[in-house]
Amino acid sequence: MTLLFVDSSTWTITLLGWAIVFCALLFLVGIFLTVPKILKWVTNRKIKVVENGQEVVKDINDISGETNAVIATALHLFLNEQHDDESNVITIKQVWKRYSPWSSKLYGMTNYGFPHNVSKQNRYARK
Amino acid sequence: MRKFVTVYSVLALLFCLQIVFGTDVMAAVTESTGGLSAADGLTELWNFTGFANLHGSYSNLIMIAVGLFFIFLAVKYDYEPLLLIPIGTGILLGNIPFSEGYKIGIYEQGSVLNYLYFGVEQGIYPPLIFLGIGAMTDFSSLISNPKLMILGAAAQIGIFATFLGASAIGFTPQEAGAIGIIGGADGPTAIFLSSKLAPHLMGAIAIAAYSYMALVPVIQPPIMRLIIPKKERAIKMKPPRAVSKTEKIMFPLIALLLTTFISPSALPLLGMLFFGNLLKESGVTERLADTARNSLINIVTILLGVTVGASTQANVFLTTDSLKIFGLGALSFVVATAGGLLFARFLNVFVNKDNKINPLIGAAGVSAVPDSARVVQMEGLKTDPNNHLLMHAMAPNVSGVIGSAVAAGIMLSFLMK
Numbered sequence: 001m002t003l004l005f006v007d008s009s010t011w012t013i014t015l016l017g018w019a020i021v022f023c024a025l026l027f028l029v030g031i032f033l034t035v036p037k038i039l040k041w042v043t044n045r046k047i048k049v050v051e052n053g054q055e056v057v058k059d060i061n062d063i064s065g066e067t068n069a070v071i072a073t074a075l076h077l078f079l080n081e082q083h084d085d086e087s088n089v090i091t092i093k094q095v096w097k098r099y100s101p102w103s104s105k106l107y108g109m110t111n112y113g114f115p116h117n118v119s120k121q122n123r124y125a126r127k
Numbered sequence: 128m129r130k131f132v133t134v135y136s137v138l139a140l141l142f143c144l145q146i147v148f149g150t151d152v153m154a155a156v157t158e159s160t161g162g163l164s165a166a167d168g169l170t171e172l173w174n175f176t177g178f179a180n181l182h183g184s185y186s187n188l189i190m191i192a193v194g195l196f197f198i199f200l201a202v203k204y205d206y207e208p209l210l211l212i213p214i215g216t217g218i219l220l221g222n223i224p225f226s227e228g229y230k231i232g233i234y235e236q237g238s239v240l241n242y243l244y245f246g247v248e249q250g251i252y253p254p255l256i257f258l259g260i261g262a263m264t265d266f267s268s269l270i271s272n273p274k275l276m277i278l279g280a281a282a283q284i285g286i287f288a289t290f291l292g293a294s295a296i297g298f299t300p301q302e303a304g305a306i307g308i309i310g311g312a313d314g315p316t317a318i319f320l321s322s323k324l325a326p327h328l329m330g331a332i333a334i335a336a337y338s339y340m341a342l343v344p345v346i347q348p349p350i351m352r353l354i355i356p357k358k359e360r361a362i363k364m365k366p367p368r369a370v371s372k373t374e375k376i377m378f379p380l381i382a383l384l385l386t387t388f389i390s391p392s393a394l395p396l397l398g399m400l401f402f403g404n405l406l407k408e409s410g411v412t413e414r415l416a417d418t419a420r421n422s423l424i425n426i427v428t429i430l431l432g433v434t435v436g437a438s439t440q441a442n443v444f445l446t447t448d449s450l451k452i453f454g455l456g457a458l459s460f461v462v463a464t465a466g467g468l469l470f471a472r473f474l475n476v477f478v479n480k481d482n483k484i485n486p487l488i489g490a491a492g493v494s495a496v497p498d499s500a501r502v503v504q505m506e507g508l509k510t511d512p513n514n515h516l517l518m519h520a521m522a523p524n525v526s527g528v529i530g531s532a533v534a535a536g537i538m539l540s541f542l543m544k
Contacts (some may be wrong), residue, residue, distance in 0.1 A: 010294045010303070014287040017537045024389045024533050025280040025526060031381055032273035039373060065369050 147450065180224030186441035188223040194218030194436065196382035197248075200341070201224025207341035207498075210314070213429055214337060217436015233437045244434045247329070250322045251323070253315035254399040255292040259424025260315075260496070261379070261403025262416045262526070269375050269522040271367035274474075281470030282492030285310025285463025288536045289455050296451060301325050304538040306452055309336045310459030311531030312343070312495040318435065319396060320535045324542055330438040331449040343498045346457075346507075347464050347490050351506050354468045355486045359475075360510040362485040364519050372410070379404040386533055393536025400532065460493065467492035468522065484519070491520040494527035 097103065152503040173179050181187060197215030201208035220240070225231045246252040269276060273414040290307030298306060305321035305328055317336040339346065351360075383401035387394050406416040438444075471489030478484065487506055491499045500520035507516035 006291055006294045010291060010300065012303075013300070013538075013541045014291050017290075017534060017541065018284060018287045020389065020537050021283050021530050021534050022277070022280045024386055025276050025530055027385060027389075028529075029273045029276050031385065032270055032276075032378070035374060035377060035381070039371065058281055065366055068369050 142520045143407075146469060168510055171521040175226055180212055180226060182224075184441075187224050190222040190439060190441045190444060193439075194222065197436075207337070209428060210337050211341060211433055213432025213513050214334065214436040218439050219436075220433065221437030221440050232440065233434065234440065234443075240434065240437050243430055244438065246427075246430060247434050247438070248322055249317060250319045250395065254395040255427045256424060256431065257396050257532075258399040258403040258419050259427070261400040261405075261420035262407045263424075264404060264407075264496070264525055264528075265521070266378050266404060266525055267370040267375060268367050268518045269525055270370045270378050272519070272522055274525040275484070275519070275522035276529075277474070278467050278471055278489045278492040278523035279425035279494075279528075279530040280492075281489065282463045282467035282494075282523070282527055283311065283530045283534050284466035285312075285459040285461075285493065286531065286538075288462045288466075289459035290538075292458060293451075293455055296455075298448075298451075299325075302328055304542045305329075305332055305512040306455055307459065308332070308531070308535055308538065309339065309452070309456040310327065310461065310463045310493075312336070312340055312463065312493040312499070312530045312536060313526075313528060315431075316396060316494075316531050316535045318431070319537060322439050323539060327443070328448065328452065330435065330440075330444050331452045332456075333435045334439060334444075335453050338453075339456050339460045340495045340498065343460075343493075343495050344502050346460050346498060347502045348506055350461060350464045351468060351487055351490055351503075354465060355472070357474065357510060359486050360506065361514060362483050363511075363514055364484065364485055364488075364516070367518055367522075372408070375408040376405070379408065382529065386529060390533045390536030390540065392539035393532045396532040396535065397529070402530065444539045463493040464490045485514070485516055487519040488516055492523040492527045492530070494524065494531050496524050497521065497526055499527075500524040 129511050191314045194215045194217075197211045197218065200206045201215065221233055227235065230236075230238040230241075232238060232245050237242055287310075288307075289310045290303050293303035293306040294300065301324040305317075305325035308317045308320045309332060311317065312332065314337050318329065318333050321332040325332070383397060383405075386397050390397075394431035401541035403416070406412045406419060467489035468486055469489070470492075471484060471486035475483050475486065485507065487503050491503050493499050500517055503520035504515065504517040507514045
């Protein structure tokens, strides 16, 4: 059978195909609306606080993103400061280098005019 | 240097002769000189050149111009450069005229390009790209508000509407299915499906899909402004909730099992997508995730882009079918965008005042990650400079990827012989 230039099997594939895509994603939506609830229930079961001799379930899942950001920033700052406080001692080690003509300033490559100028300078310095 | 100039001057002269007098003059010149060895050599050399193999037809030159135009778009306007540069260069490679039988062309068995093209023909590259996409994608915006996933399903109307349209204008069901997937705005999925259903149309379909994906910032905004009134464009959405690590790990596993049980034909695509995401979210395979989202996807993108570009040889690409495919592709993008937007408005009817969604994010359901989400963000900012929709738009955007892969699987199940 032809309907609007297209045979019935094409219409079947079109409508059924789109419906299946919808169903697959709707199914995922359903699951991912349920999963957080299950996780919340499991977490709440574990976290029980005793207040006035009675077990009270504290709901810790409804913390907003902003609160989380504030806690994370505070923790980050605290841990960083703690690290700074720990290392307040400044240690300066004396570096001992053995003399070598390779590291000598006197024989350095940038010391143009050596030894003539040096000897002259030394001569003037003595005066 | 002088010899070099002389040889090329002679070749240029011969080319001009061919243009002015036609190809017969070459034979006449050779015959009149009594088979001189130098002339024979030159003729032989001439016959191997790209100029001689044009055979008076300039379709290859048109395709080379198209390739250069792609490179220009990528360099000048930064339109999807990671795709358009390899594809544009591939078009140049595929359209240099050559003598057949020397294992040069992409369709010649045993040629280097043919070996690289194997990955496209057999649908190997698209799942590898999906692995990288999975390792890159953060599904937390989707997990925090799963209802937005339906927008990704709504936008898949583009696929099925194009399938209908292609069938109506005379394509076979397999060809129509392959063309329809352009509406999914997902290059790897389009290549994967067309390699299975209509390999002869793959070049045109891939080029159309990638071109329109690059043109998402041009195609979508007018449709958004047409369908969504300014008041609704300014709706501010609630910030997404924080998602736990357990949820992030559970998402790829549940989604993999569920979607592949519904549509097993999409297993290579969805399997790799969720596998890549699991590598990322598990937190214990950072090295593998890093390889998947960087080195591997880069290598495969290069190979895929160049070979898809090279598959557009003028003799197989420049046909009326390609023109029809380009027309249908444009239509499918428009329909998909409109479908997502209208469905978002429809959803708002059932949602209470505090949880209204900004209908602009419906446009991101067409997949084209992350361009369409970026377009939504830009349009949102134009209406209200303080309204940031990017995170919200990422939810339908990634669900569009899942939706288009599921749709591809369904098409395969229905149409694969």
